[in-house]
Amino acid sequence: MVPEPFEIVVKRRDTTDTWTFELEPRSGEPLQFAAGQFTMLSAGGAGEVPISISGDPDRPERLVHTVRAVGLATRAICDADPGRVLGVRGPFGTAWPVDEVRGMDVVIGAGGIGLAPLRPALMSLLARREGYGRLVLMYGGRSPDQLLYPDELADWADRGFEVLVTVDSAGPEWLGHVGVVTRLVRRAELDWTATAAMLCGPEVMMRFMVAALVDQGAQGENIYASMERNMQCGIGHCGHCQLGPTLVCRDGPVYCWSELAPWLAIREL
Amino acid sequence: MDGVHVIERNDFDALLDALTRRGYAIVGPTVRDQAIVYDEIASSADLPAGWTDEQEAGHYRLRRREDEALFGYAVGPHSWKQYQLPAEVKLWRARVDQDGGLSNVTEPPRESPRYAFLGARSCELHAVGILDRVLLGGSHPDPADAGRTKDLFIVAVQCGEAGGTCFCVSMKTGPVAERGFDLALTEVLEEHRHYFVVEVGSERGADVLADVPHGEAVEEDRTAAGAVHARTASQMGRELDVTEIKELLYRNYDHPRWEEVAERCLTCGNCTMVCPTCFCTTVEDVTDLAGEHVERHQRWDSCFTVDYSGIHDGAVRGSAKSRYRQWMTHKLATWHDQFGTSGCVGCGRCITWCPVGIDLTEEAAAIRESEEGPK
The missing domain is CATH 3.40.50.80 (Nucleotide-binding domain of ferredoxin-NADP reductase (FNR) module)
Structure with a gap:
């Protein structure tokens, strides 16, 4: 449950409230991930948030995250400059079906x-x-x-x-x-x-x-x-990201629509 | 380890001594604040001798028994959850460096006391198993969670009477504990004799029993214990028809009954606090004023709060209706898909401790009746 330290090496402003960060692991160990997965990201003691990985899965040496400053934790992350260290847990969740859709x-x-x-x-x-x-x-x-x-x-x-x-x-x-x-x-x-x-x-x-x-x-x-829900632990233990019979951190965030459609028809599920 | 044995009431403390000598911290029932709660037990003098509990929807009272039964009550507001998944846990503590990184990260010691649970009921053993499955059965078991129940010693007690809100028979979780214990006791009170019929469930149980004065159970003892089990099973205060209950609830997300129950529900979260399987937690980062040290705490959370389902643009479940529906369908339906079991063991705590007496057996029955007509 302890986050791994990742140092910000590049920070790029995308829009008025959104920045893209390239992070390098202090451990030197690249974070292998599949397209679609997310990490739990934190800066200092401002809380942890689920953020999708936006980098190239073939180049895991740098962990790339695009973050929009909307709350306490994301604001603290977006305030951090190169040289600062962010905490990372993960990666978690399911992947985009990049291989499954070959030929289409x-x-x-x-x-x-x-x-x-x-x-x-x-x-x-x-x-x-x-x-x-x-x-x-x-x-x-x-x-x-x-x-x-x-x-x-x-x-x-x-x-x-x-x-x-x-x-x-x-x-x-x-x-x-x-x-x-x-x-x-x-x-x-x-x-x-x-x-x-x-x-x-x-x-x-x-x-x-x-x-x-x-x-x-x-x-x-x-x-x-x-799908977006309130993922807090990333490991299926905290209950917050329930979406009907599934847990978004475990069974998502990437879902096949035909499995999800009946559930999304229910208001305030 | 076969056979059924008998421990006389006068020798009962020898059982506690045998557990203590083996290094177990004994946790069991005791009376506090006019309720039977779980806490550390030193001797049988700490147990709720001569007390029982009167339970109904939104109603709990202790009442004097006419005998000196040690376990003559159903279940109180506490469950063993507080030892498996304590209400607040410090996950780690660290120094925040100049660069924002964390150093001197310390995790609290993994070794928790070796607990002996004294007086666990059949429904509670099922709850312990369900919670274990949630916390340890996935792909990311937390070693801290595993450490808390690793060396658990369980002295189960077969219920001598059912509470007014019990429905373990419906949930097939009781009243008789058949496995998952080291020793199981059936308390028998006769006019001139007070004793426990003891089943041994493990080698460790047999080892402990060997240290306690005991005899072999004779036919009369077995019959007396069997009569206790049968009586309890016949006394269930509630029942719940669980036939295809998952499908029933999945078909009825838009049932008007949810609106109706929401008019009574205070969304206080009591039901989730007393439920022996409700496992939701939240984390909070706590810093000192200078922001130089940070601790991450995990504490129980409840799906009845608005924040629980909050995402960046608001709460997914804003209405009381959607939050009660989330809780009840999770217990009885979605839990099956998420974790392969029911999330309800029929202990009745959510009914008893609901301040307005909402009864999930009644709510489920109302939805079923609207489809099938009254039973």
């Missing part, structure tokens, strides 16, 4: 900071580009300045991802799409019955995204989503 077209559907947990999957897909059909990223943000990883979006496009970006609102300088991310679904003309989707974002965004995908002909068993 893959849609990555991200809303806001939901792109961070999907970045490892995206990198794994690109590293094995020839193993997949079309790769499409559908990414929605609040406004152009709130988009994560803008330089990488262009790089991913160069390397074989169809990158579709939309924002809720923008000024006249924005030449891209405006509107909710679900509207991008209709734009991508895919062979939907052979398309897998990996989704992460606000729960309401994922619900509408699934509805749009299924409407086009995608199969529920090919849709995966990363």
Whole structure:
């Protein structure tokens, strides 16, 4: 239950309230992880929070986390500069089905900071580009300045991802799409019955995204989503992250939608 | 270790002495604040001799018995959970360095006392097993949790009478403890004789018994013990039809009964505190004023608080309805999928200690009746 020390070696500001950290383990032992997993992250004595890993699973030497300052613990993390040490426990949870969907077209559907947990999957897909059909990223943000990883979006496009970006609102300088991310679904003309989707974002965004995908002909068993609940221990002992018959820290955060759908239909589950 | 034995009341303290000599800290029932609670026991004088408990929904009173039975009560507000998973545990303490890292990290010693649980009931042994499965049965067992129950010695007591809120027969967790003990006692009170019929459940149990004056049980003793077991089984204060109860509750997440119970529920969390299997905990980092030292504490939490389900944009379960539903469906339904057993052992504590007397057997029955009609 004691966190391992990881030193901040790179800190990059993504948006007004979001930073990406690259961390190196003091032990020298890389943290091997699977795309989609999370760690319990802490700074000093300000409490521990579950944060998805957003780095490349093929390069575990540096642990990468994108963190939005929204509460006491995340604010303390975001205040920490290079040279400071963060506490890490993990990795925990289930992974994106990167290997399972080989041979299929893959849609990555991200809303806001939901792109961070999907970045490892995206990198794994690109590293094995020839193993997949079309790769499409559908990414929605609040406004152009709130988009994560803008330089990488262009790089991913160069390397074989169809990158579709939309924002809720923008000024006249924005030449891209405006509107909710679900509207991008209709734009991508895919062979939907052979398309897998990996989704992460606000729960309401994922619900509408699934509805749009299924409407086009995608199969529920090919849709995966990363869920957020109040994970506190990461090891299935504290009870807080219950989602119906599952524990998100143990049986999630990545779930197959067809298994989850009946439960998400229940309000305040 | 076969056979059934008898210890006379006058020799009972020799059993406690035998456990003490072997280094066990004996924890058992004692009277405090007008309730029977668990605490360290030095001799039989600490036990609740001559007391019983009167239990109903939202009602608990101690009452004098007409005899001097040591275990003549059902169960109190405490359970063995407080020794398996104490209400507050310091996970670690450390210095916060200039760079924000932690040094001089100390974890509290893993060795807890070797406990002997005296007076554990059948439902409680099932609860100990269920909690063990949650804490130690997954892929990340915490050595600190394992350490607390590693060398447990269990002296079970077969219930001599059922409480008004008991329903172990429905849950198939009692009243007779069949395994999971080192020794099991059935207390028999006759007009001129007070004795315990003793079953041995382990080599360690046999070893302890060898140190205690005892005799072989004769036919009459066995019959007397059997009569006690049968009487208790026939006295259950409550019953719960558990036929496909998981499916029943899964079908009824939107049942109007949840709204109705929420109008009575105070969301106080008493039921989760007294439940012998409720395991939820939260962690809290505590620093000194200068922020130079930090301790991480784990303490019991309850799914009845709003914070329990809090994520960054608010609580998942904001209404009382959703929180009561979460608790009851967890006990009786989702626990099966999460941990492979029921989360309820039928001890009745949640009914007794609910300040407004909400009764989960009644709530489950109401939902069933709306589907099937009254039984």
